[in-house]
Amino acid sequence: MTLAYDWAGRVGDTWADEWRRTDLSFANLSPHLNAAILDVAPETGTAVDIGCGAGGTAIALAAARPALRVIGIDLSRNLVETARGRGAAYPNLRFEVGDASELGGITADLLFSRHGVMFFADPVAAFTRLRHGATSDAHFVFSCFRDVTLNPWAIETGSAVTGAALQKPGTSPGPFAFADADHVRAILQASGWTGDAQPVDYSYRAGEGEHAVDEALAFFSRIGPAAAQLRELDSAAREAGRERLRGVLAARLRNDIVDFPASAWIWSCRPA
Numbered sequence: 001m002t003l004a005y006d007w008a009g010r011v012g013d014t015w016a017d018e019w020r021r022t023d024l025s026f027a028n029l030s031p032h033l034n035a036a037i038l039d040v041a042p043e044t045g046t047a048v049d050i051g052c053g054a055g056g057t058a059i060a061l062a063a064a065r066p067a068l069r070v071i072g073i074d075l076s077r078n079l080v081e082t083a084r085g086r087g088a089a090y091p092n093l094r095f096e097v098g099d100a101s102e103l104g105g106i107t108a109d110l111l112f113s114r115h116g117v118m119f120f121a122d123p124v125a126a127f128t129r130l131r132h133g134a135t136s137d138a139h140f141v142f143s144c145f146r147d148v149t150l151n152p153w154a155i156e157t158g159s160a161v162t163g164a165a166l167q168k169p170g171t172s173p174g175p176f177a178f179a180d181a182d183h184v185r186a187i188l189q190a191s192g193w194t195g196d197a198q199p200v201d202y203s204y205r206a207g208e209g210e211h212a213v214d215e216a217l218a219f220f221s222r223i224g225p226a227a228a229q230l231r232e233l234d235s236a237a238r239e240a241g242r243e244r245l246r247g248v249l250a251a252r253l254r255n256d257i258v259d260f261p262a263s264a265w266i267w268s269c270r271p272a
């Protein structure tokens with residue numbers, strides 16, 4: 001788990017408040033990821049969503065595979081509560097609070113994650129635990145962001161507030177920690193997995209509707225690189241930073257939609 005991101009505390013609480021907007025931001029990626037998961041999902045057995053957040057991906061799988069036991073695990077109590085509320089209609093679905101890399105003692109036939117695997121302090125140790133908790137013919141499907149330069153949503157919003165270029169993230173825990181496919185391949189190899197990655201370019205939806213720019217501004221003021229910078233400023237500087245951010249968002253407005261280019265990997269892995 002990552003302390004820097006404090007998923008069990010403030011960051012998780014913010015994601016729980018903002019789950020509709022975070023789901024919207026993934027809306028054009030999820031069909032690709034859900035299709036990759038369904039491609040390998042068994043009809044029965046147990047599937048675990050690693051870092052399930054508010055549960056959107058687990059709910060989609062539970063709906064498509066009613067005889068499969070689907071379990072979502074997340075560090076954030078508030079996100080798990082949100083997921084439980086959203087998923088209450090599915091008897092084959094449950095959500096648990098905990099470190100997903102420990103799998104709660106479950107043996108999994110399928111592991112999957114939408115952007116929930118890049119925050120482990122020790123990814124090799126975490127992926128090794130996941131390997132030990134998976135059957136020998138399990139599948140592991142997950143998405144993660146590609147290089148930040150392929151993700152203008154982060155570059156443009158991250159440099160809007162102060163005007164300084166966003167520093168290129170490295171491989172420490174964070175949204176871009178798995179951007180380098182060779183780095184991920186090395187983690188997989190060291191932890192007993194083998195896998196291939198497909199690049200997916202998609203539109204990152206920051207806001208939509210009559211007030212799309214306000215929606216996007218509300219979102220990026222709480223989540224993402226601009227939000228982190230805004231938190232550091234005094235109130236006058238914060239207001240000026242928000243106005244610059246608004247300008248960047250307004251420049252992306254088309255037909256009541258604020259979309260940015262974005263790019264992710266979808267990894268499909270098996271035990272080595």
Ligand SMILES: C[S@@+](CC[C@H](N)C(=O)[O-])C[C@H]1O[C@@H](n2cnc3c(N)ncnc32)[C@H](O)[C@@H]1O
Pocket residue numbers: 001002007008012015022023026050051052053054055056057073074075076079098099100101113114115116117119120
């Ligand atoms: C970027 S969010 C993605 C959430 C969700 N998968 C989605 O698509 O909306 C990353 C999630 O991973 C969770 N997470 C990070 N490290 C974790 C760990 N060690 N065990 C369980 N959840 C973890 C966070 O709490 C957060 O909900």
